[in-house]
Amino acid sequence: MTQTLAAATMAAYRRAAGCIAVITLTNPPVNTLSYLLRESFYETFRRANADAEVKAIVICGADGKFCGGADIKEFAGKFSGPSLVALIDDVEQSKKPVVAAIEGMALGGGLELALGCHYRIAHTKAQVGFPEVTLGLLPAAGGSQRLPRLITLTSALELITTGRRISAPEALKLGIVDKVTDKNALDMAIDFARDIIGKPLESRRLSLRTTPCPPDVESFLDEALASIRKHSRGAIAPLACLQAVRASVYSTFDEGLKKEQELFKMLLTSGQARALQYSFFAQRATKKWSMPSGATWKNTSARPLRKAAVIGLGTMGRGITVALIKAGIPVIAVEMGLKQLEAGKTVIMSMLEKEFKKKQLTKAYREMAAFTLDLAKLQEVDLVVEAVFENMSLKKQIFQQLSSLCSADAILCTNTSTLDIDEIASVTTTPHLVVGMHFFAPAHVMKLLEVIYGPRTSPTAVATAMQLAQQMEKVGVVVGNCNGFVGNRMFKLYAEQAYFLLEEGAIPEQVDQVLEDFGFPMGIFKVSDLSGLDIEWKIRQEQGLTGPKQIPGGSFRHRAGGRYSPLLDILCERGYLGQKTGQGWYLYEKPGGRVPTFNLWLHKFLEEYRELHGIQKHYVGQDEILERCLYPLINMGFHILEERIAASPEDIDIIYVFGYSWPRHWGGPMFYASMVGLPRVLDKLNYYHEIHPDIPTLEPSSLLKKLVANGSPPIGTWGAFIKEHNSKL
Numbered sequence: 090m091t092q093t094l095a096a097a098t099m100a101a102y103r104r105a106a107g108c109i110a111v112i113t114l115t116n117p118p119v120n121t122l123s124y125l126l127r128e129s130f131y132e133t134f135r136r137a138n139a140d141a142e143v144k145a146i147v148i149c150g151a152d153g154k155f156c157g158g159a160d161i162k163e164f165a166g167k168f169s170g171p172s173l174v175a176l177i178d179d180v181e182q183s184k185k186p187v188v189a190a191i192e193g194m195a196l197g198g199g200l201e202l203a204l205g206c207h208y209r210i211a212h213t214k215a216q217v218g219f220p221e222v223t224l225g226l227l228p229a230a231g232g233s234q235r236l237p238r239l240i241t242l243t244s245a246l247e248l249i250t251t252g253r254r255i256s257a258p259e260a261l262k263l264g265i266v267d268k269v270t271d272k273n274a275l276d277m278a279i280d281f282a283r284d285i286i287g288k289p290l291e292s293r294r295l296s297l298r299t300t301p302c303p304p305d306v307e308s309f310l311d312e313a314l315a316s317i318r319k320h321s322r323g324a325i326a327p328l329a330c331l332q333a334v335r336a337s338v339y340s341t342f343d344e345g346l347k348k349e350q351e352l353f354k355m356l357l358t359s360g361q362a363r364a365l366q367y368s369f370f371a372q373r374a375t376k377k378w379s380m381p382s383g384a385t386w387k388n389t390s391a392r393p394l395r396k397a398a399v400i401g402l403g404t405m406g407r408g409i410t411v412a413l414i415k416a417g418i419p420v421i422a423v424e425m426g427l428k429q430l431e432a433g434k435t436v437i438m439s440m441l442e443k444e445f446k447k448k449q450l451t452k453a454y455r456e457m458a459a460f461t462l463d464l465a466k467l468q469e470v471d472l473v474v475e476a477v478f479e480n481m482s483l484k485k486q487i488f489q490q491l492s493s494l495c496s497a498d499a500i501l502c503t504n505t506s507t508l509d510i511d512e513i514a515s516v517t518t519t520p521h522l523v524v525g526m527h528f529f530a531p532a533h534v535m536k537l538l539e540v541i542y543g544p545r546t547s548p549t550a551v552a553t554a555m556q557l558a559q560q561m562e563k564v565g566v567v568v569g570n571c572n573g574f575v576g577n578r579m580f581k582l583y584a585e586q587a588y589f590l591l592e593e594g595a596i597p598e599q600v601d602q603v604l605e606d607f608g609f610p611m612g613i614f615k616v617s618d619l620s621g622l623d624i625e626w627k628i629r630q631e632q633g634l635t636g637p638k639q640i641p642g643g644s645f646r647h648r649a650g651g652r653y654s655p656l657l658d659i660l661c662e663r664g665y666l667g668q669k670t671g672q673g674w675y676l677y678e679k680p681g682g683r684v685p686t687f688n689l690w691l692h693k694f695l696e697e698y699r700e701l702h703g704i705q706k707h708y709v710g711q712d713e714i715l716e717r718c719l720y721p722l723i724n725m726g727f728h729i730l731e732e733r734i735a736a737s738p739e740d741i742d743i744i745y746v747f748g749y750s751w752p753r754h755w756g757g758p759m760f761y762a763s764m765v766g767l768p769r770v771l772d773k774l775n776y777y778h779e780i781h782p783d784i785p786t787l788e789p790s791s792l793l794k795k796l797v798a799n800g801s802p803p804i805g806t807w808g809a810f811i812k813e814h815n816s817k818l
């Protein structure tokens with residue numbers, strides 16, 4: 090019965106069952122309540138209300154989607170047209186019963202509109218929620234006042250402050266919707282509307298209710314405040330959401346609405362809301378990948394994947410196997426030795442058990458995982474992910490074998506985090522099918538996937554990897570081939586500066602505190618302890634910076650053409666590898682311990698180290714810690730853009746938000762730079778470079794200098810700027 094309506098933005102009007110007006114929100118692709126739709130809705134709703142033959146009204150959305158909320162793009166401009174608050178008030182005050190028929194989704198303003206209706210009928214597959222907080226906002230069309238009046242305060246607070254989207258059956262349990270159907274929600278809503286004609290509506294108007302409260306509401310709200318403060322990592326929207334919900338408890342509905350508006354205006358003009366909304370669109374933009382050859386997501390098709398293989402069942406290989414199986418792709422998991430195979434199998438099966446139990450999936454996942462030592466089995470797979478140690482000769486050896494064992498059109502992926510994709514591809518007979526798939530640990534949990542193309546990688550291989558990312562519910566970002574690609578190449582400078590700061594007088598606790606106050610869940614030294622210092626140590630060895638393969642020519646504190654901090658190497662040589670050995674930058678109660686405590690040995694060692702090397706200790710303040718750690722990383726981001734390794738600043742930012750826990754409310758490193766102001770970033774880099782001329786990575790990139798010289802254009806125009814100036818840079 091749901092009709093496909095014309096693609097014009099409008100609130101379409103029709104009559105059903107004689108006396109029911111059906112208003113269809115129509116604004117593809119997700120029926121956002123844009124200015125045009127609000128204007129049209131205002132007129133259409135009045136028409137339905139004024140028509141004496143109409144006895145009840147049903148509101149639905151075109152193409153099986155009720156409404157995706159306010160149009161986020163409009164937040165950046167001047168507000169015009171009828172306000173959503175007033176429209177929803179009209180709906181609630183209507184003397185005729187109004188029923189929302191929710192299919193697809195009712196999010197943000199869409200759910201607020203539904204809450205203004207007297208009844209809500211939802212399709213069982215529909216989702217509802219208030220995601221505003223994830224955009225740095227709060228539900229500001231009465232949602233923060235109506236929801237707590239409808240359901241328990243605990244649930245309302247949880248949904249509004251986290252932005253969690255819930256299924257229709259859960260919404261029914263909580264009392265947000267009145268009925269759920271697995272048939273056509275619109276048909277049901279029309280029948281329902283006919284049945285309630287003439288019934289009293291007062292009790293259905295949520296604005297007339299009071300918020301039901303738990304007995305000791307004050308301490309409940311205080312506890313909620315403390316918990317939000319602890320978990321919000323500096324984000325202001327969750328706290329504003331709490332304040333709005335609090336107003337629903339202590340104020341009248343109208344006063345609450347006023348408070349909601351006040352808080353909304355404050356949030357809207359905050360940098361955090363801009364950053365989060367930028368991040369929303371940036372995430373979607375990464376799907377629209379392109380390669381320098383002109384190949385894009387639009388003109389390239391992915392290969393179908395029926396079966397995959399994973400080689401190497403260490404931590405990464407195990408996570409990747411689970412991620413593939415969760416995405417419905419059967420996997421042949423390969424190891425070189427029986428012991429490793431058995432160990433990998435045991436862990437993978439228990440991970441799968443947990444995953445499938447958690448999601449209550451009944452799939453026969455056991456049959457989707459096969460374990461073998463026999464590489465010949467790889468003949469039957471469409472894609473292989475190699476996940477062995479970060480060692481070039483080992484990887485080359487494996488790819489050579491793959492090349493002769495796999496079918497001629499199998500996509501060959503490497504999970505390297507730093508190594509040259511082209512060199513790996515060079516040993517195969519199908520270098521066009523070799524592509525990097527850089528997963529982040531734990532691979533079955535972390536959302537990011539860097540998809541790396543070498544100079545010979547075909548668009549089909551990239552499209553297939555990106556398609557696979559989507560199938561695994563990951564955020565894929567296509568990047569070019571260079572040492573460390575985008576994420577690790579930038580991260581290296583962040584870590585490096587942190588070590589330099591220790592040499593110059595800082596302590597790990599201080600550095601970590603500043604980074605955590607900025608919004609990282611963990612400071613760099615805690616992260617290093619958690620992942621194990623030896624990971625970086627091995628990479629340094631592989632790069633010839635330390636160890637038996639060290640390239641001659643450097644000195645103790647100067648290698649590879651610049652300053653070098655051997656602190657991490659020294660700790661590793663002494664066996665201080667982090668949590669797993671009970672000591673690293675911090676001290677732990679035992680090997681495998683999780684709680685970092687003050688490491689007296691390290692503090693003494695740092696003093697001795699400075700003395701031995703004649704390093705003048707200086708006071709390292711908060712600003713210096715933040716600027717020294719973040720600005721060189723950002724500077725490398727500009728190099729990466731300039732070299733076209735990343736196609737846009739959005740790609741870099743999404744890599745950082747999803748792969749490196751960059752606080753989302755700061756948008757990502759490149760957006761953060763634009764917020765701080767490019768001239769400031771440039772000045773500070775110049776300043777630090779002058780003080781530390783032996784750290785070449787502090788020297789500002791030519792792109793940064795050029796952008797500043799051209800008046801620091803907005804981030805959205807950097808792509809065009811780079812294209813235009815690339816030849817001159």
Ligand SMILES: CCC[C@H](O)CC(=O)SCCNC(=O)CCNC(=O)[C@H](O)C(C)(C)COP(=O)([O-])OP(=O)([O-])OC[C@H]1O[C@@H](n2cnc3c(N)ncnc32)[C@H](O)[C@@H]1OP(=O)([O-])[O-]
Pocket residue numbers: 118119121157158159160161162173194196197198199201220221224226227228229230232370373374
């Ligand atoms: C006073 C106001 C108060 C109110 O409380 C505030 C709000 O409501 S705040 C809003 C609260 N609402 C939200 O936060 C909901 C945000 N939206 C979503 O979560 C998902 O888009 C949704 C689940 C709806 C569909 O998922 P899916 O099927 O995977 O599809 P997709 O994700 O790929 O999107 C398709 C295209 O639509 C675009 N677009 C989407 N929504 C919006 C929007 N609101 N605006 C603008 N554009 C939007 C999106 O950019 C993309 O464009 P493109 O050019 O094709 O790349």
